[in-house]
Amino acid sequence: MRHYLKKLDKRILIGLGVVGAGVFYLKVLAPTFHIHIPCPFKHVTGFDCPGCGMTRLTLSLLEGDVYQAFRYNSLLFVLIPFFILYYTLLSKGKKKSSDYVLYGMLVMTIVFGVLRNTPMFSFLAPTTI
Template sequence: MAGCACAAIWIGDPTEPGSMLPPCPTKALLGIDCPGCGSLRMLYSLMHGDLLAALRFNAVGVVAVGLLVWAFGAWTYGRFSGRGMRSWQNYRWSAMIALVVVTVWFIIRNLPIAPFASLYV
């Protein structure tokens, strides 16, 4: 499934205006960036090896992708080695920290003052 999504993003090229991929509904309806705005462009940039562009489109998304890769690696290692391996998502505070980070990201990327105005995509 993830491979199909990546293929659609690769073919759709969300960095071009008028892309076949849909725009963010929050941005289209309310005119503000949601925490996930820029994620398609961020993934497209990551797939093309452009880390700086990916960070510009959605910095928190790049960190989230890194954490997901880490979690998948830990799970895969545990399956192949036959031993369970604890990772970041197994701690009880992980969900609360993720919620706080996403909420703060949502607020600061919509502030119309410098340097936060540059986070608006």
């Protein structure tokens, strides 16, 4: 049991470190030095990838603006409950069921990426700054 707690503590510390580094980048480095993460997919194809708008979404969430965060990339809000379900099933040893959820999330991500680049579903594209 003790070994498990040490391993859990290490994962929590690493996660907090990654989150802290991300917040430092988004709130200090990016605005000060105008360093932004370009999307290679959009640069090459001209289309929005399923992750386009995630940096702006994160900044909006840090400022407490959930509505604008949703407008930047609604996919994250749809995937969070499925990710929780996936992790719960995986932790209970239900590998086959968790795999179905994982494949479902992959399909949702691909469909979202295609739809947000069609005129009929242009409301899924990230809003402009």
